[in-house]
Amino acid sequence: MSQVAFRIRNELAMINGDFCGKDIVSLDQFARQDIEYLLPVIQHMKNLAVNHEVSHLLAGHLISLLFFEPSSRTFSSFAAAVKRLGGQTIEIQNPETVSSVSKGESFEDTIRVFEAYSSAIVLRHPVPGSARAAARAAKDIPVVNAGDGNNEHPTQTLLDMYTIYEQFGRLDHLTGLLAGDVFNSRTLHSLMRGLSLFNNNIVYLLSPPQLRLDRSDLAQFVKRGLRIIEIDSEKDIPHDCQFWYWTRIQKERFASLDAYAEIVAKNFTVTPSLLDTYASKNTILMDPLPRVGTIDPAVDDDERAVYLRSQIRNGLYTRMALLALILGKA
Ligand code: CP
Incomplete structure (x- = not known):
């Protein structure tokens, strides 16, 4: 399919307390x-x-x-x-x-x-x-x-925010880890927009260096009040996260398979050991799915894993x- 480039323009109607007849685009x-x-x-x-x-x-x-x-x-x-x-x-x-x-x-x-x-x-x-x-x-x-x-x-983010709210009863004062393909993940981009609407939220971004958040998006989210801390290693994940949100490396967004292969060669998978070492007993593990090497199936029965249960x-x-x-x- 030939891909048309669409201009992204700021002309969408705000919901402003009334969803009736509104597009849900962003x-x-x-x-x-x-x-x-x-x-x-x-x-x-x-x-x-x-x-x-x-x-x-x-x-x-x-x-x-x-x-x-x-x-x-x-x-x-x-x-x-x-x-x-x-x-x-x-x-x-x-x-x-x-x-x-x-x-x-x-x-x-x-x-x-x-x-x-x-x-x-x-x-x-x-x-x-x-x-x-x-x-x-x-x-x-x-x-x-x-x-x-x-x-x-956006609809993924709204269900993600409901999932977090269901668990913690709030959308303010949250600390989360957003991991994986931070550059390409539309779910993460919408989630950061959503979290920035609430107070005192902090997100730690963990990604391969080539897949960091676009600098202008980062500046925009920070300006809106979201605290963003980029980390390079699992060792820097804070223990007090309410949620981990893991995303797959998005093969379909890469120009070449070699570039994709180079990145996925570096292991970027949640294992029981990673969860037990760096998460707390209350941290929920989320993933918009599909998981493609992102979460070891051995984690599925952990009660903190919500991706196959409430999130879907x-x-x-x-x-x-x-x-x-x-x-x-x-
Ligand atoms: N989370 C999500 O968008 O999954 P699908 O691509 O299967 O719809």
Whole structure:
């Protein structure tokens, strides 16, 4: 697929206490109060799903899921969220091969087509800024960013923040370790934006030297009040972290396989021994997944490991809440 470069522009509507009709493209649209408003709605959706309650909140609504990049969790949890709320989906994975994109249809025209048939579009795309471009093209319905290149993944962050809140009862005064591909991980970029909305949060960044956070992003997050400390070794991880957030090295973002191989050759894996040596008994271990050599399966049964349990499930509840809110149903 030829990749169009999209300009990233600051023209998104702030949530400002009202989700109805809004695109969800960036964490920059959120204020602290919007996240505080969302948390109990996610809890409500969790109760509904856990109790297998029948909901018709989205009855009559069709949501288009356009995924130009592979996905296990985001795609299936959005599909499940719509169906749990009584709505229906148009599910297109790989539009570049199965839709008229393959005949040369422009990105904007493709978005307009699905706008004509749906109440909202959920878009994953490899190019940073594509979700904003889609939001500009779809004038009458909300667009939800399900990950745009190495830029942002806002719904992942909202589920991550709910996961942290569920565990600690707060989103202020947290210390976290963000590890792995800090340069390319859109989940980390959105999470830093989210944590910077709250008070006295500190993140330690541990990455291979080639994959440090972009300097302008670092300056921006620091300016917003997030304390960022870059470290080069596991030995520098503080013992008082509430959460570790591990991410895989993103092979698909490298220009050459050799450059990728050079980095992954250096072991960057959470093992039981690493967790027992540097984490506290209350530290939760998170990973947006997929894990590709990031977490030893021997860690899975540790009660601090939430990546295969609450983090995956919270994706469903969070996406149920967001869809209901943007469609004015919650
Ligand atoms: N966390 C996440 O975005 O996973 P998928 O790529 O499987 O959707």
